[in-house]
Amino acid sequence: MKRTIKILMILTAIIMLFLPMTVSYADSLDTIQVDVSKTTVRPGEEVTLTINFGTVLGAYTFDIAYDNNIFEYVSTSEGTPNDDSTRVRVVYHDISGGSGGSESLTVKFKAKVGIETSNSTEFSVTAEGMSSPDTFTTYDDIVTPIVKNITVEPEYQDYNINLEYTGDIIAGEEKDMTITYSSSMGRFYEHARLVAEALTPSGANVKLVGIDDNQGEEDIIQSGWGDPQGYKIGGKDVSQVLNVTGLFTDAGDYTITLKLIDRDNSDSVIAEKAFLISAIEKSSESTTEEAENPSNEEVSDTNNETINEEVNVENENIDMENNENISEEKPTSLPKTGNNIYIPISLIIIGLISFVVYYNRKNHK
Numbered sequence: 001m002k003r004t005i006k007i008l009m010i011l012t013a014i015i016m017l018f019l020p021m022t023v024s025y026a027d028s029l030d031t032i033q034v035d036v037s038k039t040t041v042r043p044g045e046e047v048t049l050t051i052n053f054g055t056v057l058g059a060y061t062f063d064i065a066y067d068n069n070i071f072e073y074v075s076t077s078e079g080t081p082n083d084d085s086t087r088v089r090v091v092y093h094d095i096s097g098g099s100g101g102s103e104s105l106t107v108k109f110k111a112k113v114g115i116e117t118s119n120s121t122e123f124s125v126t127a128e129g130m131s132s133p134d135t136f137t138t139y140d141d142i143v144t145p146i147v148k149n150i151t152v153e154p155e156y157q158d159y160n161i162n163l164e165y166t167g168d169i170i171a172g173e174e175k176d177m178t179i180t181y182s183s184s185m186g187r188f189y190e191h192a193r194l195v196a197e198a199l200t201p202s203g204a205n206v207k208l209v210g211i212d213d214n215q216g217e218e219d220i221i222q223s224g225w226g227d228p229q230g231y232k233i234g235g236k237d238v239s240q241v242l243n244v245t246g247l248f249t250d251a252g253d254y255t256i257t258l259k260l261i262d263r264d265n266s267d268s269v270i271a272e273k274a275f276l277i278s279a280i281e282k283s284s285e286s287t288t289e290e291a292e293n294p295s296n297e298e299v300s301d302t303n304n305e306t307i308n309e310e311v312n313v314e315n316e317n318i319d320m321e322n323n324e325n326i327s328e329e330k331p332t333s334l335p336k337t338g339n340n341i342y343i344p345i346s347l348i349i350i351g352l353i354s355f356v357v358y359y360n361r362k363n364h365k
Contacts, residue, residue, distance in 0.1 A: 029139040031055060034125050034146045041152045043115040046074060049107045049123050049148065056101035058094040058133030063087055064107055065124040065145070070115065070152050074108035081107075094133050101133035111152045116236050117188060118153040156187040159271035161258045169279040171251040177208070179220070181260055181271065182239035191230030191263035192270060194242075196220045201252030208256070210244040220244065221256075230263035248279035 031054020041047050049064060065087045066073075073083040079092035088107055094100045109123075125146040130139040165177040181194065198206050198221050208220045218225060225242065233240070248254060254277045260270040 027137055027139050029053070029055065029130060029142075032127075032142070032146070034123075034148055036123065036148050036150055039150055041111045041150060042155055043111050043152070044113045046108055046110045047071075047150065049109065049125075051105045051107075051125060053103055053105075056103055056133055057092070057130055057139075058101045058135060060090075060092050060102075060105075060127060060130045062090045062105060062125065062127045064090070065126075066109060067119075067121045069112075070119050070121050071109040071111060074110050076108070077104075077106040078102060079105065096133075115152055116154055116185070117234075118151060120149065120151050122150060123148045154185050157183045157185045159183045159186055159260055161260065161271055161273040163256060163258060163273075163275045165246070169246070169248055169277055170282055171248055171279045172282070173247075175246045175248075177244050177246045179208070179210075179242040179244055179258065180239065181258075182237075185236055186234045186238040187270075188232070188234030189230075189262050189264070189270065190232055192233045193224055193226060193228075193230040193261050193263055194220065195224040195259050195261060197257045197259070199255040201250055201254070204248070204250035204252060204254070206249070206254055206256070207247045208244045209247070210242050220258075230261075233260075246277075248277070251279050251281045253278050 033052045033054065035050045035052070037048040037050070038045075051062060053060075060079075062079075068085045073081075073085075073088050075081075076088070076090050079090040082089045082091075090105060090107065092102060092105070094102070125142070125148075126144075127142040130141075131137060159181050160183065161179075161181045163177060163179055165175055167175075169175055179194070196208060200206055206221065209217050210220060210225060212218050212226065220242075255274055256277060257272060257274045259272040261267045262270055
């Protein structure tokens with residue numbers, strides 16, 4: 001009996017001695033770190049997702065989920081990839097018999113061409129089957145995804161604001177003007193708004209009045225344009241044209257500053273531009289002419305009457321001068337009138353003579 005117990009104790013010691021060499025322990029691999037090469041990607045650009053293990057792995061299976069409406073899979077640095085258009089699965093197994101292994105994995109994606117809006121998306125990373133090259137150590141699966149946020153958006157262009165008109169600005173007279181803001185690729189805003197500020201000469205006022213969709217007048221300087229809560233703008237070749245009427249009460253220099261603001265971001269300025277406008281006095285000649293001639297029709301009638309009177313007087317003078325010239329001049333020869341009767345008489349005489357000669361010759365034969 002004692003011998004049996006002794007043998008069991010020896011066997012137990014042997015088993016305990018070799019047990020660490022044959023059993024692997026599962027460890028939590030909290031050294032894994034995931035990074036992206038850029039957080040903002042343009043359409044058509046590539047982005048690289050890098051997974052650093054923090055240790056050497058001999059085997060693993062990583063799953064990287066992505067939005068196939070925004071990205072397409074390009075390549076991976078190692079392992080066997082399988083892309084199902086929503087997730088790339090990369091399976092790796094070291095075939096060197098424990099002498100090799102891997103410390104990181106990179107996966108490349110490409111943003112799709114033709115994206116014209118901002119898109120916030122993410123890469124989601126999970127893993128399983130991780131172990132050391134000698135397989136003695138295995139690691140817990142990564143069940144809770146490691147998420148990396150990323151934005152895909154076009155190369156936005158700044159908004160450009162213009163205030164245009166033709167001719168001079170006359171103080172006290174309305175002037176047709178055009179306000180435009182545009183961009184070849186404008187950033188999107190849910191609640192943008194156009195407002196204006198004005199610096200005027202002392203005692204002067206200015207208005208920029210437009211007609212809204214409800215046929216109501218809005219002075220952009222006083223109250224801004226459109227819905228007070230703002231309106232959507234953005235996209236490819238975005239543009240808005242506003243026809244307004246400007247009124248500058250006095251002559252002098254005015255500074256009009258137009259601004260696009262973001263109502264969702266404490267009215268932060270999206271774009272702005274200042275315009276120097278000089279209003280001039282109406283010319284004194286025009287004022288005098290208008291005072292003397294209340295209307296163009298009256299001026300035309302008066303001018304026509306004056307011209308007609310002058311023409312009549314001139315015609316009378318010409319007739320009188322012609323009569324005087326006719327009475328003073330005397331003709332030096334009488335005018336020839338009627339027909340010349342000598343010509344037919346001469347012809348008749350010649351005919352008679354010719355007949356007499358012919359008759360006498362005929363009788364003498």
